[in-house]
Amino acid sequence: MKLSSKGFTLIELIFTLILAGILVAAVGIGIVQVVQGFMFTKENAAVLQKGQMAVSRISIELKRAAGISNASTATSITFDSYADTGGTTPTLVTQVIRLNGDNVEIVDGSGTSHILTDRAAAGNGVSFHYYEHHNDPEASQCAPNNARIIVITLRLAAADGVVKTFTDRVRPRNLP
Numbered sequence: 001m002k003l004s005s006k007g008f009t010l011i012e013l014i015f016t017l018i019l020a021g022i023l024v025a026a027v028g029i030g031i032v033q034v035v036q037g038f039m040f041t042k043e044n045a046a047v048l049q050k051g052q053m054a055v056s057r058i059s060i061e062l063k064r065a066a067g068i069s070n071a072s073t074a075t076s077i078t079f080d081s082y083a084d085t086g087g088t089t090p091t092l093v094t095q096v097i098r099l100n101g102d103n104v105e106i107v108d109g110s111g112t113s114h115i116l117t118d119r120a121a122a123g124n125g126v127s128f129h130y131y132e133h134h135n136d137p138e139a140s141q142c143a144p145n146n147a148r149i150i151v152i153t154l155r156l157a158a159a160d161g162v163v164k165t166f167t168d169r170v171r172p173r174n175l176p
Contacts (some may be wrong), residue, residue: 043159047119051156054104054117058097058152058168062078063128065172066092068130072144075099077128083173099126104154121155121163128152138170148175 008016061081069078076098082090093109102120105113120126130147131140154166 021096040159044162044164045154047158047164050117050119051154051164055114055152055154055166055168057106057153058104059170060168061095061097062150063153063173065174066174068144068147068150068172069094070143072128072130074129075124077144077150095146097126103155117154117156119156119158121157124155126152126154137145148172 017056062077062079063081064081066082066105067080069080071078076096077092078096080092080094083093084090091109094108095109097116098105098107099120100113102122102125103118104120104126106116107113129143129144129151130145131149131151132142133148148171150170150172152166152168152170156164156166158164
C-alpha cells in the first residue's frame with residue numbers, strides 16, 4: 001500500500017489549532033478592552049450630565065431664595081422661596097436641599113423629597129459655603145442667614161472611583 005502525501009499531518013493540525021486559539025484569544029481581549037472603555041466613558045458621561053443638571057437646579061432654587069435659615073449647615077441648606085400654588089399671589093414656602101446617603105435631594109414646601117442626583121461622594125457629596133460680601137466672596141465665611149453669596153460644591157462618584165466635582169456660586173435675588 002502506497003502512502004499518500006495529500007492532507008495534513010497530526011502535528012500540522014495541532015499547530016494550526018494552537019495558532020488559531022492564540023489569535024482568537026488576542027482578538028477577544030481586544031474586544032473586551034474596547035467594551036470596557038465604552039462602558040467607562042458612558043458611565044462618566046452620565047455622571048457629568050447628572051452633576052450639571054443637579055447644580056443647575058440647585059442654583060435656580062437658591063436664586064429664588066427669599067431667606068436662608070440659620071439652621072443651614074455645610075451639607076444642608078434650609079431656605080424660604082416663593083412658590084406658585086395656583087392662587088393670585090405666590091406663597092412663601094420653606095425648602096431644604098440636603099445630602100441623604102448618596103443622594104442629593106430637595107424637600108419642597110409640602111415635605112415631599114425629590115432626588116436631584118444620586119452617586120454623591122461619601123461624606124462630602126454636597127457642601128454649601130456662605131459669604132456676606134459679593135465683592136470678595138472668598139474672604140471669610142459668615143452665618144447662613146447673613147449670606148449674600150452661596151458657593152455650591154457637588155461631588156459625584158463616577159466610574160472606577162473617580163470623583164467629579166461641580167461648583168457654582170449663587171447670589172440669591174430676593175434676600176432682604
